[in-house]
Amino acid sequence: MFLSTARHQGSKPCGRIVTHRRWRSSRSTHRSSIPFEARLVAKNTSAGRDPTSITERSGNSLQLELDGTPADRAGCRHCCQREPARKFALKDLTVKAEISDMTVKPCQLDLLQQLLRFSEVRHRVISQNVANVNTPGYRRLDVSFDDTLKRVLAGDSDSGSAPSTPEVREAEGFAVRADGNNVDIDREMGELNRNALLFQTYAQVLASRLGTMRSAITGR
Amino acid sequence: MQVGRNLSASEISASGLAAERQRMEVAANNIANANSTRTPQGGPYQRQQIVFSAAYDAALGTGTRGASRLGGVKVVGIQEDPSEMPQVYQPGHPDADANGMVTMPNVKLPSEMVDLVTASRAYEANLRALRTCRDMTEQTLSLLRGTG
Numbered sequence: 001m002f003l004s005t006a007r008h009q010g011s012k013p014c015g016r017i018v019t020h021r022r023w024r025s026s027r028s029t030h031r032s033s034i035p036f037e038a039r040l041v042a043k044n045t046s047a048g049r050d051p052t053s054i055t056e057r058s059g060n061s062l063q064l065e066l067d068g069t070p071a072d073r074a075g076c077r078h079c080c081q082r083e084p085a086r087k088f089a090l091k092d093l094t095v096k097a098e099i100s101d102m103t104v105k106p107c108q109l110d111l112l113q114q115l116l117r118f119s120e121v122r123h124r125v126i127s128q129n130v131a132n133v134n135t136p137g138y139r140r141l142d143v144s145f146d147d148t149l150k151r152v153l154a155g156d157s158d159s160g161s162a163p164s165t166p167e168v169r170e171a172e173g174f175a176v177r178a179d180g181n182n183v184d185i186d187r188e189m190g191e192l193n194r195n196a197l198l199f200q201t202y203a204q205v206l207a208s209r210l211g212t213m214r215s216a217i218t219g220r
Numbered sequence: 221m222q223v224g225r226n227l228s229a230s231e232i233s234a235s236g237l238a239a240e241r242q243r244m245e246v247a248a249n250n251i252a253n254a255n256s257t258r259t260p261q262g263g264p265y266q267r268q269q270i271v272f273s274a275a276y277d278a279a280l281g282t283g284t285r286g287a288s289r290l291g292g293v294k295v296v297g298i299q300e301d302p303s304e305m306p307q308v309y310q311p312g313h314p315d316a317d318a319n320g321m322v323t324m325p326n327v328k329l330p331s332e333m334v335d336l337v338t339a340s341r342a343y344e345a346n347l348r349a350l351r352t353c354r355d356m357t358e359q360t361l362s363l364l365r366g367t368g
Contacts, residue, residue: 127349
């Protein structure tokens with residue numbers, strides 16, 4: 001956004017060197033086809049402020065503020081009847097650039113990571129049940145993520161905070177055999193298959209997200 | 221996948237495989253010695269049975285039951301079956317006592333066969349869990365490869 005000065009050329013070039021503003025203002029119905037350009041010269045400053053101060057503020061956009069006090073409107077009256085050239089007295093010129101914080105928002109990667117972790121925990125619990133299918137007095141273990149998952153899905157502000165550990169507890173309501181064991185091997189195999197498919201789903205979704213990010217970064 | 225001091229899912233499944241294999245060996249030993257009336261300790265062969273125990277990682281304390289405490293299955297030991305030994309009347313037998321009764325091992329073949337089948341099914345189930353764990357790990361690694 002800098003630019004150099006441009007020689008003012010109107011219908012009748014007068015040769016005055018003025019500085020123009022580059023981007024369009026609301027009043028830019030200037031007939032001239034000169035691109036408006038503005039020069040940022042850090043002259044100054046009586047107020048004692050650093051003219052090129054850049055303040056970081058959390059936001060999502062890059063804003064640029066250019067303050068200048070227009071000087072006399074003694075612009076080019078000869079050829080520029082409509083829009084007198086504005087000369088900025090580059091006295092108190094401050095540039096405030098608001099840069100958004102360069103962090104990647106958690107979005108869905110956090111949720112997918114949690115889901116993958118939960119799947120792995122559930123697989124370990126199922127493995128424990130399968131390994132103890134012939135152990136007398138063993139009660140089937142189960143994992144519950146529902147409350148944790150609901151919280152993550154609700155998208156609360158601290159979704160990137162410390163992940164909570166899923167709770168492992170003994171499952172109720174399954175038939176107990178004569179040796180005190182209530183593990184049903186067929187049910188465990190079904191749970192194993194289901195969990196493996198869910199894990200595969202989460203991994204593939206995560207892979208596609210990462211692929212999108214990668215192609216956005218590399219541009220291919 | 222958890223690597224480190226916690227037992228991973230593949231170790232849990234491996235402990236199940238080892239336990240079921242030992243159970244099969246014990247059942248095979250019982251079947252082979254179903255008619256052994258003499259042992260190095262004297263007396264007939266007594267049926268052996270294996271004792272399993274669910275294992276939890278005691279090193280992590282007895283706090284909340286987390287998934288990190290799962291330890292698979294552990295073989296506590298192999299014990300003699302104290303049930304009654306059948307007595308058969310065979311006067312000509314070298315091991316017959318004064319009354320002509322021979323004490324036979326208390327091995328019942330049908331129950332040993334059922335134990336064998338149960339152990340082999342459990343072994344297959346543990347193998348399936350181990351294979352699934354390996355597939356899940358491979359999928360996680362494929363994320364790094366970037367072809368997903």
